[in-house]
Amino acid sequence: MKSRIIEIPDFDLTATLESGQVFHWNTRSDGSWSGLIDRTPIRIRQQNDAQFEISLPGNSPSLSPGELTSLVSYYFSLDHSLDDIYASFPVDRVLNDALQRCRGLRIIRQPRWECLATFITSPMKRVDHIRQMSLSLRRCFGASVEGSEIPAYPGFRILSQVGEEDLRSCGLGFRARNLLGTARLLADGRFDLNKVASLETEPARQYLCTLPGVGRKVANCVLLFAFGRLDAVPVDVWIGRILKTRYLSRRRKWAPEDMEAFSISHFGKFAGYAQQYLFHYARVHES
DNA sequence: GACCAGGTGCCAG
């Protein structure tokens, strides 16, 4: 197993992987994380502030050291300048607390379908449940990968051909119909994920919302975590609570759309980043 | 056993 050390100045691996944007990475006894970047098994360990050991478990996929570094850099968005992002935020006591506590958290670039599918299974589920469903789907329908304990996430062509009951047996409940419906639209070519990338954020959001099981919240998660739209703000119960109690009047009623608009106007073009810090900070200090 | 979880879709007023 070849490994290499890379330098990354501002990166908190644990915060990034535990912040509820991705659902399949596991810690190991030696402190490293193992997971898959699409079909490639990856092992990564933070050695100190800025040094990371990355390696390819098993011996199947032959990536050159350069290719491995590129893959990891893209996935973890190591090109994002956190200094610039932090500097763009307003002076704000609430956000600054979260920034200090979660410094180094990065918005990652997930495979599009994997991200879309897992967030279709997310409504009314806790993060650990989403992890469970994701793992069940991988085990039931995903292709095994040499060097990885867990199989790859099943593609939409596979899922489009399974029965709704098979998806329910993975614990999806009422989400099974939505995942199946969406998988079929993609498999039939009636929905094109590549088109999402070519659209401006708002039209892309509207387009995503045509999929069954995808509303504004899920669409924003997909735009933020898979399409690098750093101004997309998913408003869930956590963010809604934080915005209402710390930034807005908790008397008045706020529509999620209005809270999105407030976030953009207050936090700016990286409002999605601000949202993720607030979300993670609130969750690690769970009530 | 209620109660709630990174919501969505549908229907009545």
Add this chain to the structure above:
DNA sequence: CTGGCACATGGT
């Protein structure tokens, strides 16, 4: 446009 409710499952 707004409010209310069903939707499955699993953990406190």
